[in-house]
Amino acid sequence: MFDLKRAIQEWKRGLRRIESFEDGYIIELESHLLDEFDVQKRSGLSDEEAFAKAAALVGRPESIASDYFKTNTRSLSGRPPWESRRFLPALFWNYSKIAFRKLRRQKVYSFINIAGLAVGLAFFLLVISYVRDELLFDRFHAGSDRIFQVLIKIGPFAAGTSTSPPMAEALTSEFPEIRRSVRFWRMDHAVGRGDKILMQDVGYADQTLFDVFSFPLEKGNEAQALNSPDKVVLGREAVLRFFGNQDPLGQIISININEKKKDFQVSGVLKDIPRNSSLRFELLIPFDNVKLTFDMAFEDSLVTAPMFHATFLELHDGREDKALKEKFQAFLDRHYGDDLRKYKLDPKDSMIGLQKFTEYHLGDVRGSAALEPSSRPANSLILAGIALLTLLLACFNYMNLSIGQSLCRIKEVGVRKTSGASRIHIIRQFLTESLVLSLLALALGFLLAAMFLPRFNTFTGRSLSISFFLQGPNILLIVVLTLFVSLAAGSYPALVLSRLNPTQILRNKAGLGGTNILGRILVVFQFGISIFFVIGTLVMIGQLRLIETQDLGYDPKNVIMVPTYSFWFGADSGEKTLEIFKNELRSRPQILSVSGASGTLNAGWNPSWIAPLIKDGEEIRISLFRVDPDFLRTMGIVLVQGRNFSPDYPTDRTESVLVNEAFVLRFGLRDPVGKRFSDFAQDPRPPGSEFKAVIIGVVKDYRFASLREEIGPLVLSCNANEERFLYVLAKATPEGVPGAISLLRSTWAKVQPDKPFHYYFLEDILAGQYERERNWGNIVGFSAGFAVFIACIGLFGLTSLTIARRTKEIGIRKVLGSSIGGILALVNRDFFISIAAANVIAWPAAYFVMGGWLRNFTVRTSLGAGTFLLAAFLAVAVAFLTVSFKSVKAALDDPVESLRYE
């Protein structure tokens, strides 16, 4: 039976629970309710229905109270205390508070947990910044979508970006699709002002460079910066070097082009070129100056002019479609067809095409001397892979520890549930805690990344800045990732623990199974990744050691190289320079011998001129070096057959050559000395420029290129027409090195007073060429260290939890007479099973990946069982130490103590 009075009392009690209802308000609302009740009653409803209707019409007490609160409060938001904050779940602050208390109470765990994740995030942050930098290469030009680079492929040779000077004009006049063209080339020149002379990287470019690309000037007018042949634009560094703080505009600076000084007037100062630019230069002069450099007018046709520089095209609509491709092919046929057919080449094998300039950096077209070398996309991929693995590792660890820890919090869940928390509350609590921890880790990660940035930059040869982390997409990715990690780590305990029945928990009847399967699986993964990295590091160390101790076939010790800057054209200054050096240094006790060569020995690439020879229809590529008769002695290269070059034979300067053993083998020569090249091979080059060579001797194979390459066929020639001396090589006595350097310097001052003096030690150059391998070794080694550290932390956490859960069991076993060894075996057994499983995963992966890496080298260390066993042993040893740290203590503890526990 409905009791109106009681219903009203009940309704009023509801109002009184909310603090902003004062008595007056309640009386007023009650009278309203009663008035409404009367009205409803009159329309024929029962008491109960009328009351319900009236109460509904009055409205929700919370909303009314909230409005009263807003009327009376002075707080800005007007939010009453019983309402939750917008955007945040109710009790958020309470959960955060508890999370922080937990942090304080369990300092070690929290530190391990947060630090691990932070390091993972920091590494990941660095790497995605690097990868993003790679992807954004050359995209800073305003019209980068419309800029293309001309590619040429002639006959069987690989496609390249080197074009001839008339090409740009020919293309723009024949293709309406092309809006503008820019020719660009660069070369080192001796640049001087007053008595200051420095080698500088001088760019040659058309005036249109400033229209097509975004290279803004800090001073000067872009529209006229390169419009007459004697103008020069300087980079900021060059200004600083030659003018200090003076205003350089209108000043004169001289550039030594082709052994002649030419004066240029400074017409502009360039703003700094962004570091992710493939186009770089320190000075910029008008393109027409290449005529001086080459001493050529380039008036001959498109086809016969030398191809050496890059040509860029700006298209109207920025698309290279099929129709345009066909038009390019027709262009090729029109201009090159006859010549190609003359050399028996099919025009269909040749191609003129376009490549988007933004695709150059990560693309596979290489070898343009005008541009910065392109990058290997594989590097980004490998680095990203490593970063992802370490991050995964950190996340696993984080999850593992969080899960393990939460198992100790069953009681807390029980108490919370008894005090009225619903399942949703528990889930929210765990997720909030996890979120707070991972946000802390994120903040720490940013800090660590900023700290390690300088080292990372030296690793990768980049100059990333901290602001790079803070760019939109990076931040977004990292934040999403952190949220994901916190969700993943928090969801397991949240979902599992919240399901438990509080009465059972509090009566100690609910527990989670003794085997923490998920935790074990995670440990297997952690150790798997660690072992993988350890094997990688061991293999890399082994390979580097092998390379460094490899017999090169010559003796690089105390060989000093002096670049002659005579390059490959112009007056024969290299020749004269070498002549003077030899005369000056002949009788000096510090110097054993002096020689000249057209290339450094191995600077990580093969610096020789590559010439093709055809044998049985197959093209064989030959490396050709220009040397002088003292080369073998200076370098300690062994002659195995025939004789060395000698001034006594005039033909040595024209047609005699030395070849290496690989050459003899490749051409299958039985008795090489005295053979002419034309006896066993054809030269595909046009008549007049082919090899007219007679073999006078054979040298033992030596490493003239990097160890990544096989030793190929090599020709050493004394012929002045083939190549020029780019280096003077001087072999010093071990104790005479400093004296030798000052002798070289004073001689240089006599020979080349208007060029700067530089010298290198051959050994340094050799060491430098494996810089990349060494850097990779460092990165992998660092990752290995990190992985092992994380895995140990994970294991440590897991052990402590296992032991905490098994305290009583251990106590009982001890009381019943179990030995310390027995207890240790009991606790450690499971972990060793995990580590064995980790090896099973890691070995094949490491074998596969490192085998692939080693294939980059022709001299390889073996992927022997020793490496794998050593890695496994290290893993087991480290795991043993970690586990024992806790388990020994548990085994030694007094059983009375442990039985009293709880």
Next chain:
Amino acid sequence: MISKALTAASTKPIILTILKEGEDYGYNIIQRVKDLSKGSLEWSDGMLYPVLQRMEKEGLIVSRWNISKEGRHRKYYKITEEGRKELETEMNQWGDIIGALSKLWKPLPTAE
């Protein structure tokens, strides 16, 4: 249905206008509003009271307690001098708005 913002903006002038005609209590004010707006102004009844409370704090109205013939406590509200001034300002403002809107909307066909 009239939007929340418009409802909130029009509450004050409506209440002041009703009270200008004479002293009244909450329940009656609500009923008058409902009648006037033919239900298109949606108020939950209880929401009126905090508004009255605020207007009283602002000095636009004053209240006194009374006991009805049914023996219920009722709070009667009366407009003050300041309330009248406020109403005048409101009326001017609303008049401007209505004038502007009706000029703008003249070319449109009327609802009939």
